[in-house]
Amino acid sequence: MNFALILFLLLVATGVLWLIDKLYARKLRAPGASEPWWVEYGASFFPVILAVFFLRSFLVEPFKIPSGSMIPTLLVGDFILVNKYTYGIRLPVINKKVVEMNAPARGDVMVFRYPENPSLDYIKRVVGLPGDTVAYFDKRLTINGEPLEVASEGEYVHLDRLYASAQFSEKLGDVAHAFLNDADKPAYVPQPKQFPQRENCTYTNNGVRCTVPQGHYFVMGDNRDDSSDSRFWGFVPEQNIVGKAFMIWFNFNEPSRIGFFH
Known part of the structure; x- marks a missing residue:
């Protein structure tokens, strides 16, 4: 469901009703007469829908985490906020950038189409920038020939499955973050898809190496062995970017998780 498009159509519809009432119909009503139903239930919602549309399109947008691909950073059920302007201002619905600002950086947690x-x-999480060579062999991440330093952080217990994954920390750009690896999962990428510019990637029994095309990004989930990401379906085009996730604003099961994250 394209919620942005639905919101835009509601904005147009209520806006037309609001204009008709303000410029024409209001002048024909007798003093003290009650508003007709189309004003009460249509035009009166226009300011509210306008405010929601502006906030959601240009400032922040809420999302709910549906899967465990970003564990331990984000859990299923986390409600997060996404900054819609940090990577540039885009026109809603068509997602066309009209104002350049910052580019995604390594380590950013990014929402995209x-x-x-x-x-x-x-x-x-953004791992590779345009022009980078990203390698993930034997479950070790290397960027432009430089392996990332990894430190063991014990185990992460998946309470829903009563299963433990090895937890590590690494630093991508200026961002230190945790990630998971499962010793019993294979290092190779099973059944990668035939995505655009797949010739930029080389798959082996030990993993994958990709050179990121210009205007694209290489992304991975922090739950490395349980994430469908660029290793499987390719690169994220710049025009697909939605924004930068920066805050958990609610979690019904764990209110203590509310706050900023890396």
């Missing part, structure tokens, strides 16, 4: 189905929003 899934390249195979732009009606779906995905969230992953």
Whole structure:
């Protein structure tokens, strides 16, 4: 469901009713007469819908985490806020950038439209920038030939499955973050798709190496062995970017999680 489009159509419809009432119909009503139903239930919602549309399109947008691909950073059920302007101001609905600002940086947690189905929003961590060579062999991440330093952080217990994953920390750009690896999962990428510019990637029994095309980004989930990401379906085009996730604003099961994250 394209909620932005639905909101835009509601904005146009209520805006037309509001203008008709303000410029024409209001002058014909007798003093003290009650408003007709189309004003009460249509035009009166216009200011509210306008405020919601502006906030959601240009400032912040709420999302709910539907899967465990970003564990331990984000859990299923986290409600997050996404900054819509930090990567540039885009026109709503068509997602066309009209004002340049910052570019995504390594380590950012980014929301984007899934390249195979732009009606779906995905969230992953930015690993490779345009022109980078990203390698993930034997479950170790290397960027432009430099392996990232990794430190063991014990185990992460998945309470819903009574299963433990090895937890580590690494630093991507200026961002230190945690990630998970499962020793019993294979290092290779099973059944990668035939995505655009797949010739930029080399797959082996030990993993994958990709050179990121200009205007694209390579993203991965922090739950490394349970994430459908650039290793499987390719690069994120710049025009698919929605914004930068920066805060958990609610979690019904764990209110203590409310706050900023890396």
